[in-house]
Amino acid sequence: MQHLNPRALEYLNAVARFGTIRKAAARLNVDPSAVSRMLSQLEDVVEMTIWDRSNPKQPITAAGEELLRYFKKMQASEAATMSRLHDLVGLRVGEVRIAVGEGFISDLISSSLQSFLSAYPGIQISVEMAGALDAVQMLEDNEIDFAITYAPARHPKLNCLIEKRHPLDLIMPSDHPLSNTTAPLAIEDILNYPLALIDRSTGMGRLVSFVEEVSHVRLEPQLKTNSVAVLTNFVTSGMGITFMPKFTVIEEIRAGKISVISMEHPTLSQAHARVLSAEGRELTLAAQAFLDHLKHSMSFLMFNADEIQC
Numbered sequence: 001m002q003h004l005n006p007r008a009l010e011y012l013n014a015v016a017r018f019g020t021i022r023k024a025a026a027r028l029n030v031d032p033s034a035v036s037r038m039l040s041q042l043e044d045v046v047e048m049t050i051w052d053r054s055n056p057k058q059p060i061t062a063a064g065e066e067l068l069r070y071f072k073k074m075q076a077s078e079a080a081t082m083s084r085l086h087d088l089v090g091l092r093v094g095e096v097r098i099a100v101g102e103g104f105i106s107d108l109i110s111s112s113l114q115s116f117l118s119a120y121p122g123i124q125i126s127v128e129m130a131g132a133l134d135a136v137q138m139l140e141d142n143e144i145d146f147a148i149t150y151a152p153a154r155h156p157k158l159n160c161l162i163e164k165r166h167p168l169d170l171i172m173p174s175d176h177p178l179s180n181t182t183a184p185l186a187i188e189d190i191l192n193y194p195l196a197l198i199d200r201s202t203g204m205g206r207l208v209s210f211v212e213e214v215s216h217v218r219l220e221p222q223l224k225t226n227s228v229a230v231l232t233n234f235v236t237s238g239m240g241i242t243f244m245p246k247f248t249v250i251e252e253i254r255a256g257k258i259s260v261i262s263m264e265h266p267t268l269s270q271a272h273a274r275v276l277s278a279e280g281r282e283l284t285l286a287a288q289a290f291l292d293h294l295k296h297s298m299s300f301l302m303f304n305a306d307e308i309q310c
Contacts, residue, residue: 004045008038008123009071013048015039016060016068017141040140042067067278072142076281083284092122093285099128099135099147101203102228104273106302108148112297116290123286131202131226139278145287148278148300150245151203155276162275162295165304166245168207168268172260174237184264187215194240196223196231203271208243211265213300243268247308273300 012248014024014304039051050064060068083094100108113125130138134146136155146161150167170185172178178185178193197219198205212219223234231242232249234258243263252258263269275291277283283291294301299308 004067005038005042006068006071008042008076009067009074011035011038012042012064012188013071015051015069019059051190073280076278077089077141079284080282083286090190091120091286091289092166094120094123094284095126096123096284096287097126097144098130098287098290099130099138099144099149100306101131101135101148101150102129103150103204103245104148104298106251107247107298108294115297118295119293120286120289123289123290131199132206133201135276135303136241139276140280140283142278145281146275146291147282148202148273148275148294150273151207151271152274152276153206157279158272158276159279161277162301164273164301165306166247166271166273166300166304167262168204168243168271169246170241171235171244171246171249172241172256172261173235174256174259175238176241176259178241179259181261184262184269186264187211187217187219190241191217191219194238195219195221196225196234196242197221198228198231198242199224199226202226204243204245205273207267211267214263214267217301245271245273246305250299259294275301 011024011028014028015021018024018027021035022032025035028035040096043050046063046067048063049061050067052059052061064218108127116121118127128138128144130147131151132149135149136152138144138159139147139158150166170178170190178190197208200206202210208219223230228244228248231244232241232252235242236252246253246260249258253260296302
């Protein structure tokens with residue numbers, strides 16, 4: 001029985017990632033003929049075509065995709081094994097890579113990250129700020145251990161490790177005409193007020209766009225942005241309203257700078273924050289330790305929104 005050559009699988013992964021044999025060879029610092037030869041040897045082993053050179057739009061065949069899934073699981077298993085070995089020295093060393101939506105940054109940095117690094121000074125944390133779409137892509141590309149996301153679309157190749165309900169509420173200056181409203185608002189109720197909206201690549205933007213579509217309503221924002229901080233400043237400066245989970249601006253709410261009102265549409269009122277990982281990718285011990293720490297220190301992951309009073 002012939003065995004799969006790990007180097008050949010690495011070359012196939014590089015070709016899939018960079019699109020051509022020449023680009024993959026440049027990244028691997030090898031001759032293109034070496035990459036081509038390895039792919040041919042891999043095809044001889046599996047007795048199937050794995051790289052269709054005549055199909056530049058979708059060159060990886062079904063057999064090639066199966067080999068790539070195996071390669072990524074093999075990489076994840078190796079990383080997990082090395083992490084367990086490091087655990088023998090009490091998690092003194094390690095690396096954790098995560099992606100986090102901008103709205104979670106303050107909650108993450110305020111206490112969770114600081115206390116973890118104090119407890120495990122030898123573990124290096126890499127934090128990438130990413131919207132829901134980018135975070136999912138980073139998981140698919142095996143670039144991160146897990147992602148903390150808001151309202152990501154369901155994905156068959158991702159596992160949900162934690163889920164907490166955090167509705168997408170309407171936030172506004174505390175003296176705004178809508179601030180005295182008690183009943184949940186319909187999307188039609190906000191049409192005549194200055195509005196800011198976030199980019200649709202984020203979970204928040206995707207939800208609002210969906211509600212517009214199903215409600216047959218078109219929102220006309222005065223400001224469009226990809227920044228949660230810009231949205232927050234838009235509201236605190238008195239310029240208008242926007243959509244935000246209340247935990248993202250909880251300090252501004254408690255300080256009396258912002259009022260929050262729930263929305264009646266279930267897509268908004270039943271939104272969730274989720275921690276996602278790639279299917280088949282086992283978390284390293286350092287990553288699992290960090291996730292366990294966040295479960296007990298990060299407000300977004302400890303509570304549903306209705307469990308905390310502003």
